[in-house]
Amino acid sequence: MPKALVINPNTSVNMTAEIEETAKRVFQDPWKCDVKRAPAGPESLESWTDYHLASVAVMPLLEQYQDIDGIVLACFGDPGLFVLKELSDVPVIGIAEASMSVALLLGAQFGILAGMRRAVQLMDSMVRTYGLEARYAGTESLDLRVLDFEKDRQATLSVLENASQKLRQRGAEVLLLGCAGLTGFTKELYARVGMPIVDPVEAGCRMLMTICESKLDISHTGLFSKPASQNMNELERVFSQEMRDLLKKPRH
Numbered sequence: 001m002p003k004a005l006v007i008n009p010n011t012s013v014n015m016t017a018e019i020e021e022t023a024k025r026v027f028q029d030p031w032k033c034d035v036k037r038a039p040a041g042p043e044s045l046e047s048w049t050d051y052h053l054a055s056v057a058v059m060p061l062l063e064q065y066q067d068i069d070g071i072v073l074a075c076f077g078d079p080g081l082f083v084l085k086e087l088s089d090v091p092v093i094g095i096a097e098a099s100m101s102v103a104l105l106l107g108a109q110f111g112i113l114a115g116m117r118r119a120v121q122l123m124d125s126m127v128r129t130y131g132l133e134a135r136y137a138g139t140e141s142l143d144l145r146v147l148d149f150e151k152d153r154q155a156t157l158s159v160l161e162n163a164s165q166k167l168r169q170r171g172a173e174v175l176l177l178g179c180a181g182l183t184g185f186t187k188e189l190y191a192r193v194g195m196p197i198v199d200p201v202e203a204g205c206r207m208l209m210t211i212c213e214s215k216l217d218i219s220h221t222g223l224f225s226k227p228a229s230q231n232m233n234e235l236e237r238v239f240s241q242e243m244r245d246l247l248k249k250p251r252h
Contacts, residue, residue, distance in 0.1 A: 004033040004208055005065045006072045006201075008180065009054035009079055012043045012147060015181050019074045019201055022183045026205040033205075034068075036061055044146040044181075045075055046116055055080030056243075062087055063246055070212050072204040074180045076114075077122060085224040091211050092218060095204035099176045100132055102203045106196045107173030112139040113163050114178035115146045123178060137172035140164075146181045157188055164193045176200060227251055 006023045008016045020035035027033040041057035042050040058073075058080055070091040073081050078094035085092045103110035112123045123139040140163035142156070149156050160182075164175055174196045177185060183201040190197050211217075218224055229251045235244040 001030050001032060002069045002209075002212060003067065004031065004070050004072060004205070004212075005061070005068045006033050006035040006074055006205065007058055007061055008035065008037040009041070009058050009073065009075045010043055010045050010050075011038050011041055012181075013037070014150070015044075015147075018150075018183055019180055022199065022201040023072070023074075023205050026202055027209070031209065034065060035074075036065070045077055045079055046118060046146060048122075051077055051079035055083055059083070059087070060242060060246060070208045072201075072208050074201055074204060076112075076176075076178045076180060076200050077126065082224065085218050086220075086227055088218070091208060091216065093204050093208045093211065095180060095200035096126060096176075096178075097130060098204040098207040099198045099200040100127070100130060101207065102198050103174040103176060103196075104132075104135060106198075109135055109137040109171045110174040110176055110198075111137040111164075111167030111170065111172030112176045112178040113160055113167070113182070114139050114141055115144050115149075115181075117141045117143055119178065137167055137170045139178065140166050146179055149179070149181050149185075157185065157192065160185060160189050161192045164189065164195065168193070168195065174198065 004027055008019050016037040023033050023035050038054055038057040041053045045051055045054055073094045076096045078096045081094040114123050120139045120141050127136045142159045142163055176198045177200055180201050183199050186197045186199045220226055232247050
């Protein structure tokens with residue numbers, strides 16, 4: 001029976017529950033999934049600092065959940081994705097990379113709907129990293145904190161609709177919900193704007209299923225080669241015993 005681990009790299013209980021609702025709708029029998037949040041760290045991820053803290057915080061989950069067939073990293077910034085791809089022995093899919101891959105099949109250009117204004121530059125940087133600038137119409141900010149999306153759902157939908165129309169004017173033909181916290185807004189927003197809208201959590205889960213069922217895996221011959229062992233010095237000054245043991249574990 002195939003099993004997926006879906007990781008929310010922030011510590012929000014509510015967002016984890018929303019991610020779990022979408023993941024369990026996708027991972028139907030014979031698939032099973034465990035949805036886990038980071039054991040420590042920021043409640044929402046809205047800066048480079050947040051991203052890098054989360055990248056380290058999720059590492060213990062690789063040790064705790066080994067009887068799995070694949071991992072979905074459920075944050076649209078894909079924080080720590082490359083670390084997980086290096087270290088994991090099973091396929092790891094980021095919901096942003098999955099969403100953009102799906103969008104390429106649906107239209108000439110995609111646009112991203114993101115939370116804070118700061119997120120525009122974060123999304124621009126991520127698209128450049130993935131080499132997709134030619135297919136990118138841009139990102140529009142909702143000017144909302146991630147944890148505020150559900151406080152007034154109708155108000156959030158109105159802001160999403162306005163930002164979607166701006167992206168349409170910029171040439172976007174496909175819209176990506178640029179935060180795991182927006183999972184579940186797809187149908188209502190589509191009714192308002194009539195454009196293909198990609199729910200990133202759903203895209204990540206479905207992409208993982210496809211890769212696993214196709215007997216594919218992450219290549220470890222180049223960019224995601226297993227990292228060489230390192231001397232780890234004075235870890236006790238920064239890390240817990242659990243993290244020290246993990247970081248000292250021999251790499252293969």
